[in-house]
Amino acid sequence: xxxxPKKIDYFAIREEAEFQASQVRGQYRLGYRDIGDIxxxxxxxxxxxxxxxxxxxxxxxxxxxxxxxxRLVLTNSSKILSRERFTAAHEIGxxxxxxxxSGSELIADELTGLFNKKNLAxxxxxxxxxxxxxxxxxxxxxxxxxxxxxxxxxxTDVVRLQLLFGVSYRAMVRRLADxxxxxxxxxxxxxxxxxxxxxxLQRLFRRAQAxxxxxxxxxxxxxVPTRYLRCLEANYETGLLSYPVLQQILxxxxxxxEEWAFRPHSVSATDEVDIDDLIEELSHEI
Numbered sequence: 001x002x003x004x005p006k007k008i009d010y011f012a013i014r015e016e017a018e019f020q021a022s023q024v025r026g027q028y029r030l031g032y033r034d035i036g037d038i039x040x041x042x043x044x045x046x047x048x049x050x051x052x053x054x055x056x057x058x059x060x061x062x063x064x065x066x067x068x069x070x071r072l073v074l075t076n077s078s079k080i081l082s083r084e085r086f087t088a089a090h091e092i093g094x095x096x097x098x099x100x101x102s103g104s105e106l107i108a109d110e111l112t113g114l115f116n117k118k119n120l121a122x123x124x125x126x127x128x129x130x131x132x133x134x135x136x137x138x139x140x141x142x143x144x145x146x147x148x149x150x151x152x153x154x155x156t157d158v159v160r161l162q163l164l165f166g167v168s169y170r171a172m173v174r175r176l177a178d179x180x181x182x183x184x185x186x187x188x189x190x191x192x193x194x195x196x197x198x199x200x201l202q203r204l205f206r207r208a209q210a211x212x213x214x215x216x217x218x219x220x221x222x223x224v225p226t227r228y229l230r231c232l233e234a235n236y237e238t239g240l241l242s243y244p245v246l247q248q249i250l251x252x253x254x255x256x257x258e259e260w261a262f263r264p265h266s267v268s269a270t271d272e273v274d275i276d277d278l279i280e281e282l283s284h285e286i
Contacts, residue, residue: 008117010117010123013123014127014178017093017127018127018136021128021135022131022135028045031138032135032137033138033142034133034166035132038088038089039075039088044226046071046092047070048070049070049071049072049227050074050088051072051073051225052222053253054218055078056078057078060108060109061079061087061090062075062084062090062108063107063108063109064092064106065107066099066105073088073091075091077218077222077223078218078220079218081214081218081219082162082216083112083113086112086113086130086133087109087113087129089128090125090126090129091125092129092132093124093126094121096128097121097124098121098125107121109122114126115127133166133171134171134175139161142165146160153186155193156207158173158176159201159207163208163210167215168215174187202216222253222255233262236262246262
């Protein structure tokens with residue numbers, strides 16, 4: 001007699017993700033509001049190696065990996081900022097849940113924020129990201145302070161909330177539903193802002209008197225681990241690295257020395273450095 005497949009407890013998965021997100025917030029004393037610059041937080045507070053690179057709007061969202069024993073996260077800066085922020089939090093979730101016992105060295109994400117229950121690792125990472133970026137207490141406090149804790153929310157109400165937490169419109173609606181602050185009917189209503197108003201999010205942002213539309217725009221620039229940049233700076237300033245070689249190294253990530261405020265200095269014609277040897281040396285230093 002065939003045994004029935006074990007029923008998956010999605011509520012328990014979500015609660016574990018909520019718990020781990022609250023642990024991270026508590027450990028780093030983040031309180032209940034927007035983390036702010038999550039990318040600098042990941043690097044400077046959590047100690048991650050972080051790479052942001054514009055791979056293109058249709059390319060992958062990002063990936064989590066272990067590199068030489070260190071936690072590495074890469075995000076696609078061609079995605080709009082709110083989505084890239086969610087991906088960054090999602091990859092933290094992968095590091096917390098999926099690298100401890102599985103022996104995995106890399107998890108690549110084509111899409112994040114779908115809460116796909118057919119892939120439990122992705123579902124859990126999405127739940128973690130939502131809880132990290134929009135903690136329950138913070139959302140409840142914001143609803144109260146904005147006078148939105150009673151009655152039906154409007155499209156611009158959601159925009160005001162997403163601005164407070166630095167997330168996308170759909171992520172904010174989803175989180176409100178998961179926290180039982182809106183019902184299914186309201187969810188369907190809020191998702192149809194374009195059909196109902198004929199206005200896109202940029203216009204809704206203006207209606208909500210948003211200070212900027214940065215969350216709706218891609219960053220489209222390059223960020224490499226700060227330790228890597230410091231290593232370049234140290235080698236360049238001490239004369240161990242020539243300007244032409246510095247140009248070659250930075251060209252790998254699509255920037256010029258001038259863009260990162262490096263100034264040319266005179267070097268001896270004998271100061272030749274093998275680019276392959278140098279990159280290998282720098283990779284060990286970081």
